[in-house]
């Protein structure tokens with residue numbers, strides 16, 4: 001075959017004759033490159049980076065770098081040397097290539113056609129990028145920011161959420177090899193002793209729709225003193241006020257129905273206000289930010305409204321928390337209303353960010369911990385991150401879970417009350433919510449990115465289960481068809497002796513709810529073991545009670561550092577530390 005450019009021999013070809021059928025295409029690539037790059041004039045218009053043409057050496061540097069641009073064609077490109085961001089001139093970034101390559105000219109401010117007032121490394125970023133920077137927690141104040149992969153104001157790619165947001169917004173994320181120096185990547189996993197870096201443990205909080213994840217997330221913010229930002233706080237306030245007006249609109253509508261039964265004699269009076277009973281929220285309360293105190297006071301004087309309100313439990317369309325807010329209607333409708341912690345917790349429909357929220361914290365040292373031998377204490381300076389993601393943002397078959405592969409422990413939340421509830425999809429097909437939760441659980445535990453993750457199942461809404469299970473049998477859900485509500489004396493003793501949770505130890509708790517909880521935990525544990533051959537940890541939670549959430553999250557901390565959670569670890573009983581019960585142990 002003879003000599004190839006740059007004097008190299010084609011070793012595999014040595015000693016063999018040329019396949020005449022292929023002669024035409026042999027060396028095609030080199031002929032093409034030579035053709036493209038031989039004359040300076042040609043070169044100059046072929047590959048421009050930051051408005052400067054690349055010479056042969058620069059082009060080779062670009063093509064042979066650890067993470068070269070994919071499918072590079074002649075054209076005009078921009079390149080941010082600090083981050084490795086790469087894109088076509090005038091367009092948003094399309095890839096992240098190896099950073100720090102000495103190619104092209106100076107990055108221009110309008111290189112990517114961004115229209116925001118934020119400049120990153122000398123380039124005006126696009127709206128989408130700005131959103132990502134905000135998600136990553138980089139303050140975007142219009143000043144010139146240093147946005148390195150390695151140091152940002154840190155390392156934005158470490159912030160989960162950044163990756164997910166990028167995926168959703170079709171912005172590039174660095175491939176593993178693009179992360180400068182491989183050890184950076186693994187810093188959270190293998191930490192050389194001489195590095196003083198604090199370790200960050202990551203919990204992914206996920207569950208099916210309305211499983212209580214945002215309540216747990218909000219509870220954690222309050223528990224671990226992570227303040228709500230001003231915009232989060234304003235958003236919460238707006239949601240609470242808007243919710244209140246929705247409840248009132250429903251009351252106004254329902255008032256009519258009740259009246260026909262109970263307030264026939266007052267009917268004429270009611271007609272005076274007919275115009276307000278349309279239920280059209282926008283018409284009644286045009287702007288949630290306006291003060292409606294006088295209107296609210298007037299409404300409460302209306303006997304028909306009072307009568308309707310007294311029968312609020314019959315109004316299935318109103319959420320349970322409605323009466324909590326309606327009781328403070330006048331207060332909430334004030335312009336200067338400040339939501340209390342309880343208001344924030346009770347407010348449904350609040351997601352701090354649309355689909356994704358993240359908080360970082362350290363555990364305050366508890367009194368119980370303080371009295372422990374230092375050897376058994378957790379390092380109080382360790383940092384933890386909780387990322388809450390809504391199932392609808394995980395995409396088809398949870399494909400975006402990849403973005404969370406650096407999670408240490410998954411907190412999977414299931415509402416204990418889901419067993420008799422249904423979701424209706426766009427085709428009108430009803431699915432039992434417990435089965436939907438089971439389905440999501442199976443998808444996540446079998447996802448390739450979560451192969452070896454530890455899982456803590458958070459069974460929540462226990463307070464609501466206590467009420468519900470007394471009237472609606474658990475067997476409503478087909479998965480629970482073999483639940484036997486009759487508790488033998490022996491089982492009763494064994495279940496309470498293995499219970500550590502304050503909820504379970506509460507002697508007022510109806511045993512039936514405990515029994516149901518243990519049964520559901522056992523079902524999930526068996527499912528988990530059959531799929532992964534590993535142990536599923538379980539915590540019982542009432543999202544509105546801080547102590548139970550604190551116990552569960554501290555339990556997640558324990559779980560994260562146990563090295564003995566693999567199947568070879570026989571004595572599982574000793575894993576049960578401060579928090580939870582072992583439903584498997586007690587259900588035999």
Ligand SMILES: Nc1nc2c(ncn2[C@@H]2O[C@H](COP(=O)(O)OP(=O)(O)OP(=O)(O)O)[C@@H](O)[C@H]2O)c(=O)[nH]1
Nearest residue numbers: 209210211212213214215346348349461542543544
């Ligand atoms: N009584 C009671 N209510 C709860 C509990 N946990 C959550 N809730 C309520 O249940 C509703 C749904 O809870 P969220 O925390 O919003 O659930 P989510 O998983 O964020 O739901 P979506 O994001 O809307 O899918 C809210 O009205 C909460 O106040 C609980 O343990 N007990």
Ligand SMILES: [Mg+2]
Nearest residue numbers: 214349350351
């Ligand atoms: Mg929510």
